[in-house]
Amino acid sequence: MASPAHDSAPVLDKDGVRLTVDDAIATVTLTNPAKRNAQSPALWRALTEADRLLPGSVRVVVLRAEGKSFSAGLDRQAFTPEGFDGEPSFIDLARGGDAELDATITAYQEAFTWWRRSDILSIAAVQGHAIGAGFQLALACDLRVVADDVQFAMRETSLGLVPDLTGTHPLVSLVGYARALEICATGRFVMAEEAVNTGLANLAVPADQLDGAVGDLASAVLAAPRDAVIETKALLQGALSRDYEAQRAAERAAQARRLRDLAGLGE
Numbered sequence: 001m002a003s004p005a006h007d008s009a010p011v012l013d014k015d016g017v018r019l020t021v022d023d024a025i026a027t028v029t030l031t032n033p034a035k036r037n038a039q040s041p042a043l044w045r046a047l048t049e050a051d052r053l054l055p056g057s058v059r060v061v062v063l064r065a066e067g068k069s070f071s072a073g074l075d076r077q078a079f080t081p082e083g084f085d086g087e088p089s090f091i092d093l094a095r096g097g098d099a100e101l102d103a104t105i106t107a108y109q110e111a112f113t114w115w116r117r118s119d120i121l122s123i124a125a126v127q128g129h130a131i132g133a134g135f136q137l138a139l140a141c142d143l144r145v146v147a148d149d150v151q152f153a154m155r156e157t158s159l160g161l162v163p164d165l166t167g168t169h170p171l172v173s174l175v176g177y178a179r180a181l182e183i184c185a186t187g188r189f190v191m192a193e194e195a196v197n198t199g200l201a202n203l204a205v206p207a208d209q210l211d212g213a214v215g216d217l218a219s220a221v222l223a224a225p226r227d228a229v230i231e232t233k234a235l236l237q238g239a240l241s242r243d244y245e246a247q248r249a250a251e252r253a254a255q256a257r258r259l260r261d262l263a264g265l266g267e
Contacts, residue, residue, distance in 0.1 A: 011053050017046035024059040025218055033067020038075035039133045041087050044111035051114035059226055060218045061115065063141055064125040064211070071134025073155065105164055112140040112166040118234055121221050125214045126150050127207050136167030139174075142233070144200065145214050147207035151189045152200065158187040173240060174199045231258060 012019035016032040030037040083089025115122040124138040127147035172180045175198045195201035205213045
């Protein structure tokens with residue numbers, strides 16, 4: 001059984017984020033359990049750096065968190081007038097121009113976008129609270145395995161904000177518009193059983209079995225040839241924006257590439 005690589009020597013360990021790599025599996029761990037892995041701009045920059053540091057051998061990236069909570073969301077210090085040390089406060093950002101604010105949020109979003117890269121498959125291992133930015137970080141991954149104590153919630157609307165860390169697209173894709181709207185507008189908790197039943201989670205297991213279940217899933221992914229997984233992922237991602245005939249054509253083109261590669265006729 002392949003297992004998450006969080007026992008390997010870290011490639012990166014800063015600002016609440018640790019990256020370890022064990023051949024084809026990389027593990028990104030949130031490492032501030034005392035603050036329930038609350039998020040900050042520094043943490044987002046570290047997550048973005050982890051993307052740049054992934055070696056080409058990596059096929060599966062596991063996202064996990066230390067402690068009882070996956071992530072309680074944005075650190076509330078962001079809403080104070082002083083904000084974080086060395087960072088513009090959210091109040092300062094609000095006073096800036098539209099272009100500056102857009103550029104800042106774009107940079108924040110980079111921490112959430114790379115998990116769906118075509119050359120990797122990402123798996124979030126989620127326990128306890130995954131609130132707001134924590135929910136969106138879990139949604140950023142391709143797959144989610146959850147502990148039976150998981151509690152997802154999108155609290156941004158309750159704070160007078162909107163979810164802006166790339167979570168809205170995968171949420172609607174997974175559960176549909178009406179349920180996504182209800183989850184966001186009410187800020188209510190989504191527990192493990194509902195998460196699995198609605199497609200938010202692929203699997204729910206007891207908390208002490210979470211790492212093992214993720215390791216088993218990673219092993220199953222690694223058992224298939226890398227190029228076939230990459231092509232299949234691209235096909236399924238594109239299915240959301242293609243009509244039926246366009247998807248048929250995409251399937252034919254992808255299969256032709258695979259057959260040529262298997263026959264040694266690829267470019």
